[in-house]
Amino acid sequence: MTIRAVVKGVGHYLPTRVVENAEFEASLETTDAWIRARSGIERRHFASDGETTSSMATEAAQKALDMAGLGASDIDALILATSTADFTFPSAATMVQAQLGMKNGFAFDIQAVCAGFVFALANANALILSGQARRVLVIGAETFSRIMDWTDRSTCVLFGDGAGALVLEAEEGHGSTEDRGILSTDLNSDGSYRELLYVDGGVSTGTTGYLRMQGNQVFRHAVEKLAATATTAMENAGVTGADVDWVVPHQANIRIIQGTAKKLGLPMEKVVVTVQDHGNTSAASIPLALSVGHARGQIKQGDLLVTEAIGGGLAWGAVVLRW
Numbered sequence: 001m002t003i004r005a006v007v008k009g010v011g012h013y014l015p016t017r018v019v020e021n022a023e024f025e026a027s028l029e030t031t032d033a034w035i036r037a038r039s040g041i042e043r044r045h046f047a048s049d050g051e052t053t054s055s056m057a058t059e060a061a062q063k064a065l066d067m068a069g070l071g072a073s074d075i076d077a078l079i080l081a082t083s084t085a086d087f088t089f090p091s092a093a094t095m096v097q098a099q100l101g102m103k104n105g106f107a108f109d110i111q112a113v114c115a116g117f118v119f120a121l122a123n124a125n126a127l128i129l130s131g132q133a134r135r136v137l138v139i140g141a142e143t144f145s146r147i148m149d150w151t152d153r154s155t156c157v158l159f160g161d162g163a164g165a166l167v168l169e170a171e172e173g174h175g176s177t178e179d180r181g182i183l184s185t186d187l188n189s190d191g192s193y194r195e196l197l198y199v200d201g202g203v204s205t206g207t208t209g210y211l212r213m214q215g216n217q218v219f220r221h222a223v224e225k226l227a228a229t230a231t232t233a234m235e236n237a238g239v240t241g242a243d244v245d246w247v248v249p250h251q252a253n254i255r256i257i258q259g260t261a262k263k264l265g266l267p268m269e270k271v272v273v274t275v276q277d278h279g280n281t282s283a284a285s286i287p288l289a290l291s292v293g294h295a296r297g298q299i300k301q302g303d304l305l306v307t308e309a310i311g312g313g314l315a316w317g318a319v320v321l322r323w
């Protein structure tokens, strides 16, 4: 008997405030044309004053629970991937637990920056396979607008806010690649690349800090490492690119998404792309793309998906799952 962590529900939340590229032209030496050409981003959503990572995560989680036909009390574990928790502690996950009215089980944050959702999925899978949890809410939620240096045109035009969530449930599979659920995971990190992407504040400085990035260096690592981790995850699952229905990549830059798909030998017709509408929402980008891809009718039950992400750390990884 093989236990699989199967997707039962998906949902997302985007703040209502939409900011088009052209709005940055008033305050920065930038243009809509530059942002589109270099990143593929056209607009992004920014949280309003009352909105937080935990409030957006709660909205997304409730939608995923509704789709699964479950209540918060049916969930054993809640994992929230975020680098922008509302407070230093408690975890944003326990705040979501309270907001959902979930009294049982346990909740914790995972911090792997833009790779956070892939790390959260792998950990949720491990909890389910080890029998420690039967149903897990896996959420990615971020308010990167609150760690932007609005005078730095090389970063502040790239990021956005939002949240996405999945409900995973243990189900018996046959042990074959035809099973629904998570088929393999691959996680990596290398802390020697800290300087490429970090926030210059935190407990040690007494400030929240701002995101700092050597974008073109991160870009170079991204295509190579994303293609490598996706290939490893596919090998671990026993599938090839020909079996894949959808690549659901971290949405940082259309050129990274295209470059990675090309390296994997997969056509862009098989890639879910939302970066034009969301910008880079860090750990929220993959669950947002899963939810939007599902709502668009692209992702259907039985489809084979590869998700891959890279971010600060550097940390990167991939998950292969059958929807």
Ligand code: UT7
Residues within 6 Å of the ligand: 029, 030, 031, 034, 035, 038, 039, 114, 153, 154, 155, 157, 214, 215, 216, 217, 218, 219, 222, 252, 253, 256, 280, 282, 310, 311, 312
């Ligand atoms: O999600 C976590 C991982 N993060 C990423 O994956 C981001 C990875 N990096 C990228 O997406 C791209 O590197 C960027 C979109 C950040 C930049 O694109 P690029 O093609 O690598 O450009 P660049 O950094 O090499 O900069 C080219 C030029 C520079 O000017 P000079 O030095 O050539 O005169 C920049 O100062 O573009 C300039 N520039 C801008 N110009 C207009 C940088 N930002 C802007 C801007 N508007 N907003």
